[in-house]
Amino acid sequence: MSAALTLWVKGMGLWAPGIADWSQFCDVVRGNATPGEVTRPLADALPPNERRRAPESVLLAAAAAGQAVTMSGRSAADLPCVFVSGHGDQTITDYMCETLATAPTELSPIRFHNSVHNAPAGYWTIATHCHAASSAVSAADFSFGAGLLEAATLAVADDRDVLFVAYDIAGTGLLGEMTRSTGAFAASLVLSPHEEPGAIRVDVSLVAGNIAAGPGDVSVLAPIARSNPSALGLPLMEALARGAPQAVRIAAAGNLDLHVDMESLR
Amino acid sequence: MPPLAIRAFTATSALGRGVDAHAAALAASQTGLRRNDFSSAPLDCWIGRVDGLENEPLPDDFTSWDCRNNRLAWAGLAQDNFMDAVRTARETYGASRVAVLLGTSTSSIGATEEGYRRKEDGRLPRDMAFANLHTPHSLAGFVATAMELEGPCITVATACSSSAKVFATAERLIRLGLVDAAVVGGVDTLCDSVLFGFNSLELVSPEPCRPFDAARRGISIGEAAGFALLERIEAAPDAPRFVGYGESSDAHHMSTPHPEGLGAELALNDALARAGLSPTDIDYINLHGTASLKNDEVEAALVTRRFRESTRASSTKGFTGHTLGAAGILEAVITLLAMRDSQVPANIHADTPDPQCGPQMAWTREQRPVRVALSNSFGFGGNNACLAFAAAERLA
Numbered sequence A: 001m002s003a004a005l006t007l008w009v010k011g012m013g014l015w016a017p018g019i020a021d022w023s024q025f026c027d028v029v030r031g032n033a034t035p036g037e038v039t040r041p042l043a044d045a046l047p048p049n050e051r052r053r054a055p056e057s058v059l060l061a062a063a064a065a066g067q068a069v070t071m072s073g074r075s076a077a078d079l080p081c082v083f084v085s086g087h088g089d090q091t092i093t094d095y096m097c098e099t100l101a102t103a104p105t106e107l108s109p110i111r112f113h114n115s116v117h118n119a120p121a122g123y124w125t126i127a128t129h130c131h132a133a134s135s136a137v138s139a140a141d142f143s144f145g146a147g148l149l150e151a152a153t154l155a156v157a158d159d160r161d162v163l164f165v166a167y168d169i170a171g172t173g174l175l176g177e178m179t180r181s182t183g184a185f186a187a188s189l190v191l192s193p194h195e196e197p198g199a200i201r202v203d204v205s206l207v208a209g210n211i212a213a214g215p216g217d218v219s220v221l222a223p224i225a226r227s228n229p230s231a232l233g234l235p236l237m238e239a240l241a242r243g244a245p246q247a248v249r250i251a252a253a254g255n256l257d258l259h260v261d262m263e264s265l266r
Numbered sequence B: 001m002p003p004l005a006i007r008a009f010t011a012t013s014a015l016g017r018g019v020d021a022h023a024a025a026l027a028a029s030q031t032g033l034r035r036n037d038f039s040s041a042p043l044d045c046w047i048g049r050v051d052g053l054e055n056e057p058l059p060d061d062f063t064s065w066d067c068r069n070n071r072l073a074w075a076g077l078a079q080d081n082f083m084d085a086v087r088t089a090r091e092t093y094g095a096s097r098v099a100v101l102l103g104t105s106t107s108s109i110g111a112t113e114e115g116y117r118r119k120e121d122g123r124l125p126r127d128m129a130f131a132n133l134h135t136p137h138s139l140a141g142f143v144a145t146a147m148e149l150e151g152p153c154i155t156v157a158t159a160c161s162s163s164a165k166v167f168a169t170a171e172r173l174i175r176l177g178l179v180d181a182a183v184v185g186g187v188d189t190l191c192d193s194v195l196f197g198f199n200s201l202e203l204v205s206p207e208p209c210r211p212f213d214a215a216r217r218g219i220s221i222g223e224a225a226g227f228a229l230l231e232r233i234e235a236a237p238d239a240p241r242f243v244g245y246g247e248s249s250d251a252h253h254m255s256t257p258h259p260e261g262l263g264a265e266l267a268l269n270d271a272l273a274r275a276g277l278s279p280t281d282i283d284y285i286n287l288h289g290t291a292s293l294k295n296d297e298v299e300a301a302l303v304t305r306r307f308r309e310s311t312r313a314s315s316t317k318g319f320t321g322h323t324l325g326a327a328g329i330l331e332a333v334i335t336l337l338a339m340r341d342s343q344v345p346a347n348i349h350a351d352t353p354d355p356q357c358g359p360q361m362a363w364t365r366e367q368r369p370v371r372v373a374l375s376n377s378f379g380f381g382g383n384n385a386c387l388a389f390a391a392a393e394r395l396a
Helices: A022-029 A048-053 A056-072 A090-102 A109-114 A119-128 A140-158 A173-179 A219-225 A230-242 B019-027 B060-065 B068-077 B082-093 B109-117 B138-146 B159-175 B192-200 B262-275 B293-306 B324-341
Strands: A005-015 A081-084 A134-138 A162-168 A185-192 A200-208 A246-253 A256-262 B004-013 B046-048 B098-103 B153-156 B181-188 B224-232 B241-249 B284-286 B312-314 B372-379 B383-390
Touching (some): A005 A230, A022 A056, A022 A219, A056 A090, A081 A140, A134 B241, A140 A246, A140 A256, A140 B153, A185 A230, A230 A256, B004 B019, B004 B068, B004 B159, B004 B324, B019 B324, B060 B068, B068 B181, B068 B224, B082 B181, B082 B224, B109 B192, B138 B153, B159 B181, B159 B241, B159 B324, B224 B324, B262 B293, B262 B372, B262 B383, B324 B372, B324 B383
Parallel strands (some): B098 B153, B284 B312
Antiparallel strands (some): A005 A200, A162 A185, A200 A256, B372 B383
């Protein structure tokens, strides 16, 4: 096992079908509620005109990110950010490939510039006036773990708080059969290298092998955990929602797991 | 930051396969651009194309990864004994101690496009129905599989800064002791998404791109693969050094740069600070220089206001085209060649220099020592990166 990266989780955000935010998620995890009606992700960090025209992936990522940043009490403008997605905006990829197959010169310029994998990072940094480093990464089914590792190393190496966002939307069209993504999910954390009262300490290390179990312990969340690559991070988010000491394994690459040791919330 | 050794590096682009083909074309100031002959209905523009990939399927073990982008990755890995260097690193450190960190903008999407063109009964054709082919991570997933590496593995996709930012990720992982070596780089290939996409934004030039020309008309799109193997300097004390990086966000617009180059300058300042350098230390800057109206205007102004007159600067996109997510690594390799060969590449195709340009611009090739150099990469979404390199002896 590698030396551990020690971090404090200062903010958390989440959107899943029927779970609009972190506090609803906590209620579901603690058995006090079940997922309700599916609502549109509330991306209130984006200005209203951007909220209207932003693609689904951007709204979803910004909704989760906004919750985590608000909880952290930090200003988004100062936070470097790492956005990870297994498949990016599959609706736009499907549109692009369909259009290119039939009428390539009619490709929409707006859809093209929204098709870049870093569209959520771009919209987010523009909306929050963030000039810090922003990244957009991908790692297929290892995306949540690989993105978390990128965010955690950035926080420790640069000694500053970092925003981590994982998101994936449902697959569409011919592509959907390949990605097997059946629903949308986003989760976000503000990670800090500095201790703070109320923040949850996590120690992250690399371990050879993939023993990360499938879904976590909450049965109503099991279908969501299987719905897309980002949702494979649910066991970690469930553990954070419980706030009890626990160890979680999250796959970060082929034959490589993140081992996350979590302290109890004081 | 503690400098890192660049144990091995390689590039494959329209200039040829391997570093010597690049060095020869740069020495001759000979472009690799050609009239667009890609796709069934080629747009009237110029491209930087790598010949022969159509007839070079991946070995049978990798059929589920076979697409133009991964073929170019495979062709690129085969140059300059790069695979041997990676094998040695794997044997020295262990498979889980070597990271694979690669940048791309469109990865294998050319395969997805083809699948849609050839759809059968509303599904992708059976010979293309592999999940590995239809995901942004296809590139790094393939390279890690082919090189049998089991360390951290990510694909960075921040448009045209992608394969510059992987150097930063590698530095963090090595400094924190999580890995001992990293394969960094990137691959992007010609595909309809980028040709018709940039065309829809009216950013594609009908003639070979002319970076920093007053009458430039837009970009020429190219394809490339490039790789570098990074290790701690104790492991390769004579190798050229990666000494600094800067990353920033414009927070301005999705597809046009900040008008005053705010993000670009923040990335520059970050790179200089991490490297412990000042602008006067810089011998050469490989510019982003896409030949788009806005990029070159902003970047020319930045160079003019921040660097001494004798610092040399050029864009090499007139040679290779804009290789998008591979531009960061391709131009890092070109910068390392400038250092190796004591040769500043020409900024070709600029017949009438933009008046914004200062005396730093190298309009023609120059023979002179290059010991400390920068490479700029700026992407859509206002995503900026700047890399700093130095010859080993400078820091000895």
